[in-house]
Amino acid sequence: MTASRGIGGGAYARARQRLVKSLAHQAVADQRVLAALGAVPRHRLLPEALRERAYADLALPIGAGQTISAPSVVAAMTEALELRGEESVLEVGTGSGYQAAVLARLAARVVSIERLPRLAADARRALDTLGVTNVLVHLGDGSKGRAADAPFDAIVVTAGGPEVPQPLLQQLAPAGRLVGPFGAREEQALVRMRRTGPDSFEREVLGRCRFVDLVGTHGWAA
Ligand code: SAH
Numbered sequence: 001m002t003a004s005r006g007i008g009g010g011a012y013a014r015a016r017q018r019l020v021k022s023l024a025h026q027a028v029a030d031q032r033v034l035a036a037l038g039a040v041p042r043h044r045l046l047p048e049a050l051r052e053r054a055y056a057d058l059a060l061p062i063g064a065g066q067t068i069s070a071p072s073v074v075a076a077m078t079e080a081l082e083l084r085g086e087e088s089v090l091e092v093g094t095g096s097g098y099q100a101a102v103l104a105r106l107a108a109r110v111v112s113i114e115r116l117p118r119l120a121a122d123a124r125r126a127l128d129t130l131g132v133t134n135v136l137v138h139l140g141d142g143s144k145g146r147a148a149d150a151p152f153d154a155i156v157v158t159a160g161g162p163e164v165p166q167p168l169l170q171q172l173a174p175a176g177r178l179v180g181p182f183g184a185r186e187e188q189a190l191v192r193m194r195r196t197g198p199d200s201f202e203r204e205v206l207g208r209c210r211f212v213d214l215v216g217t218h219g220w221a222a
Contacts, residue, residue: 092142097123
């Protein structure tokens with residue numbers, strides 16, 4: 001990275017630390033989550049033209065009509081997964097790869113599924129460049145989960161669907177958590193499901209949010 005266009009690496013790092021400090025003052029209490037957000041260079045997962053806005057707490061367009069969630073939303077969803085370091089995590093909706101890079105620092109391994117080939121390829125390349133080795137990006141319909149790699153201790157869905165996809169619930173490990181936005185296209189409830197038994201789940205609503213569509217068999221029609 002050079003300072004010839006936009007701000008230099010040091011300025012990005014300082015902006016990132018300011019952002020993390022402000023998230024700590026808001027609602028984020030988990031120090032590991034804050035440390036992960038402080039370590040992942042979000043600007044390097046964004047299109048060049050948007051890099052200078054990487055450390056404002058904003059959702060930003062990443063191409064193909066998709067968006068990278070605001071850092072505060074990534075923090076809240078990650079915190080809700082209650083990761084301790086040993087988990088196997090599924091992410092539905094790789095997008096830029098930012099959420100995956102954050103998860104990679106907090107869990108043992110991350111399987112991330114993206115339905116759009118270009119985004120999957122770009123995210124894979126960006127994660128490689130960052131030296132992230134414990135994320136596998138797969139192309140496909142993440143609303144079906146990934147039975148081959150199940151069970152997952154935690155699942156995060158980063159696109160909004162009409163309801164929690166049944167296959168994802170079935171792929172949760174005992175006591176596993178699933179966090180994602182579900183409800184109408186215009187606005188969703190940010191929901192956490194916790195597996196309490198073979199066929200029982202506890203459901204909590206963590207807030208209201210608006211995400212791009214989860215498109216697939218257990219999401220909206222394309
Ligand atoms: N987690 C991302 C944000 C992604 S935006 C990040 O950190 O940048 C939501 C993403 O979900 C988009 O890239 C969209 O293409 C993808 N998506 C939507 N439906 C999907 C599905 N059924 N399977 C996999 N990816 C899906």
